[in-house]
Amino acid sequence: MATTLPIVAFEEKIVETVEKNPVVVIIGETGSGKSTQLSQILHRRGYTKSGGMIAVTQPRRVAAVSVSRRVAFEMGVRIGEEVGYAIRFEDRTSVKTRIKYLTDGCLLRESLSNPELSQYSVVILDEAHERSLNTDILLGLMKRLVKSRSSNFKVLITSATLDGVKVSNFFSGCPILNVPGTLFPVEKLYSKERPKSYLESSLKIALDIHMRQPPGDILIFMTGQDDIDKMVSKLEERIQSLDEGSCMDALVHPLHGSLPPEMQVRVFSPAPPNCRRFIVATNIAETSLTVDGVVYVIDSGYVKQRQYNPSTGMYSLDVVQISRVQADQRTGRAGRTCPGKCYRLYPADVYNEEFLDATVPEIQRSSLAGTVLYLKSLNISDIDILKFDFLDPPSRESLEDALRQLYLIDAIDENGLLTHVGRTMAELPLEPSLSRTLIEANELGCLSQALTVAAMLSAETVLHSARSKGKEKKRKASSPSRLPDGSGWGDHIQLLQVFEDWDQADYDPNWLTYICCMIRSMMFSKDVRKQLSQIIQKIAKGPVGVQSGWSEKKGDQDYRKIRRALCKGYGNQLAEKMIHHNGYRTLGYRSQLIQVHPSSVLETDEDGKLPDYVVYHELINTSRPFMRNVCAVERGWVIPILKKLEKMDIKKLSGSSDASNGCEPIEDKEELPKKEANGSTASPADVDSKIQAARERYLARKAKK
The missing domain is CATH 3.40.50.300 (P-loop containing nucleotide triphosphate hydrolases)
Known part of the structure; x- marks a missing residue:
């Protein structure tokens, strides 16, 4: 098949152009064979003999795996040896690997530990026309890297329909090669x-x-x-x-x-x-x-x-x-x-x-918190986040939003400098909120539970209650209990409980079938959790108590720990119950009214009231604005975050002298936590004790049912 692909006829021209230029743009139409053949051409021409590998990035995990398997098949080698792949939570490479397919996100992560990417002699950014977030960041980094590394380092940007002239201009007029693709009309x-x-x-x-x-x-x-x-x-x-x-x-x-x-x-x-x-x-x-x-x-x-x-x-x-x-x-x-x-x-x-x-x-249509955290982690002194060299720059509003998010979860300080916490967060292959949750959980002694929650959310595990499908009445008395309810605290706790119960059931697939879980996503969650555990142990350079089961007795106090860790991790994703409205209002610089998603297991107290404060995994706008994956938190944990909001200055966070202060005040100040009748503010301890007392009443009432 490879010999019939159009790109094979252009081998000599490609090799000649790559030899003479550090950066080459190759426009290979659909069916040209660029994804499978370019790496093999350069491998045959000796670009891997000096010890450097050829990296080929893909925007999607599926493509990184499937294309690498195809190339391994064509070369007659086993996957993971001369040809391998690396995707998030899975690495199929070895010391023999010479051609490595990997997601663009994986290459970005590798650059944190090796900014020069010295393990590679060639980097091929494939499918660049898709303009994925990570590929656009890599384009900016490659532009810097070709200047700092020797002329032996080569960068190829390949695409089917990319605006080649635009990319060529971005790389100071690098050459463009066009390879025909479709074989038949x-x-x-x-x-x-x-x-x-x-x-x-x-x-x-x-x-x-x-x-x-x-x-x-x-x-x-x-x-x-x-x-x-x-x-x-x-x-x-x-x-x-x-x-x-x-x-x-x-x-x-x-x-x-x-x-x-x-x-x-x-x-x-x-x-x-x-x-x-x-x-x-x-x-x-x-x-x-x-x-x-x-x-x-x-x-x-x-x-x-x-x-x-x-x-x-x-x-x-x-x-x-x-x-x-x-x-x-x-x-x-x-x-x-x-x-x-x-x-x-x-x-x-x-x-x-x-x-x-x-x-x-x-x-230009994504949250950039993870991107900004990554750029700050590179330790490149002349990087101005608001002026980073992107092929198509994001809006200033998006970058400022990212800086605020990172500040509220302690990844950067009030002057926009990366903190020790932020540096550790950047080493974890998770979105910033979950990375921060794990770090706080380690301090509170509930890392094992936090790993589970992070894994379940990263695997996008969806739970479907049997009762929601009208099947509850059909269950026999001898059947196991229904889907855990999060003990009323919310969806993060429910995810934890489901995994805990599955662990107790010795990971029995039949148990998952009963509670209407997707077996595939649960198995993936289990694998992700194992990978995260190994990554954290590597970062900590030793065991950190992340066993697969839990020795601690399950109960409200243990769930309180994980909720506190979640509050720290989701410090920029807080909402406060509205007294005069049916719902919540997000706290901070983008205050708005929202509601808890109908699928949430968050419960009301004995008076039918929802918790005063919650954190949410994401806001999603469908028929109306909703918070999805919601968990109750306590006022005492929220107060320090509110104080950070008061002194937040976007000028300092960005490090840019001409940045306008985009920080907006919280609206409706009278709706914020009110003082007691005697004029004093209730202490966090008082609030905690009241919440705990209400919680005990709720559990006692529930036990009588």
């Missing part, structure tokens, strides 16, 4: 109008192709896992209902980032004789992964995109129109083995007049 078939349901329309076209068109696999682009699951189910149902012998056999495969490796591999296995494959995928199949055998593409014209608003601290997950670049990428997936067809579920004038030229870079 692809006919574009537009809809007359937008369908009312792109899912139903895609289903109809897919079945029509299956019944009437010649052999060839069908790739269907959906917006997310939910749509994919629905489409897979409907396709399987409709295909089974077809008359036997009326058409060829069919296999239906989902393809998205949450699939476990064993299910990903199935997508790349060719179909049996006289059988057509239906691959239902997210935009992961646009460029990151190539599925051979696809002749027909069905493009819904939509993608699910996560957007962050720094003024509200809120994420929204929106279904938006794709860009023209994405549409062309999807089209290019057909026609790799023979002439193909792309069915676009939108009119031609929508493509020409409504679609953006290219996708909005992730750096």
Whole structure:
């Protein structure tokens, strides 16, 4: 297969250009073979003989794994030896490894311990057109690195549709090579109008192709896992209902980032004789992964995109129109083995007049707290966070928002300097709030529990109560207890309890099936927890008491410790109960009204009131603004954070003399904790004792039920 790829014919030109230039931009169209062949070309030409490896970054974990396996297969070696991969929480490399595929985030993490990246002779930033947050940071770092390292260090930026001139200008006019891609012509078939349901329309076209068109696999682009699951189910149902012998056999495969490796591999296995494959995928199949055998593409014209608003601290997950670049990428997936067809579920004038030229870079629609923490951890004296050299700079508001977040959780001090806590946080492969929680938990003696919570949240574990599905009445008396309820404290405690109970059940998959947990995500949580434990022990240079089980007696006092650690970690994600409104208000510089997500297990007290203060894992805007993954905290823990808010100065945090003070006062001061009737403020101890007394009353009442 490799010998038929277009890029092979350009080997001499590529090697000649790389030899003469430290940075080269390679625009390789879809199907050119750039992701699998460039590393092998440079390996053959001796770029790994001096001891340095070739690093190839991918924006997605799935791609890093699948492409590395493909290259290992083509080279006739075992994965993890000459060819390996590294993704978050998994490293399949060895001392033999010469070609290393890794996520862009993993390469950033490696640069913290080795800023010069001296272990690599070549760094290839693949799929750069996707403009992932980490790839954009790497572009800025590579620009610095080619100046500080010798001329033997090479950087290749590869893409299918990247604006090569823009990147070339960013790297002082570096050369651009263009490699053709698609092997056969692809006919574009537009809809007359937008369908009312792109899912139903895609289903109809897919079945029509299956019944009437010649052999060839069908790739269907959906917006997310939910749509994919629905489409897979409907396709399987409709295909089974077809008359036997009326058409060829069919296999239906989902393809998205949450699939476990064993299910990903199935997508790349060719179909049996006289059988057509239906691959239902997210935009992961646009460029990151190539599925051979696809002749027909069905493009819904939509993608699910996560957007962050720094003024509200809120994420929204929106279904938006794709860009023209994405549409062309999807089209290019057909026609790799023979002439193909792309069915676009939108009119031609929508493509020409409504679609953006290219996708909005992730750096302009994401929270930058982790990015800023990373940049400050590099210890490069001349880096000004607000003026870092990005290909497309994020808004000043986003950078200032990140500085505030980091200050409130002690990662930087009031002058914007990285603290010892911040440096330790940067070494952990977690978002800042969870990193800070682990550090505080270690101080409080509940690190084991905090590791579990962090792992469950990192694995995006979703719990579905049996009673929410109307199954509770069907359970037999001998069945195990229902889903833990978080003891009323909230969702973080519930996640902890689920894992604790699973641990007590000796990690029995049947136990997970009963409580309606996703077995796959729970197993991933278990692996993540083990990896985090090892990372922390490495940082601490010794054991830190992170055993898999818990010797401490479970109870409110233990849960109080973990809640206190969460309060410290989520210091920038606090909310206070509103007295005159049905909900909460976020505390700090972006005050707004929000509500607890309906899926939360946070409970009211005996008077039907929710806790005065909570922390939340994220704000999400769906039908209205919601806090998701919520946990109750105590006023005594909140007061120090409120005091930090009062003296927060964005000018000092940024270190920029011309920065405007973007810090906004907290609104409705009268709504903040009020003084006692005698004019004095209740001490944290008094408040704690009152909360504990109310808690004991609640538990006593619950025990009588």
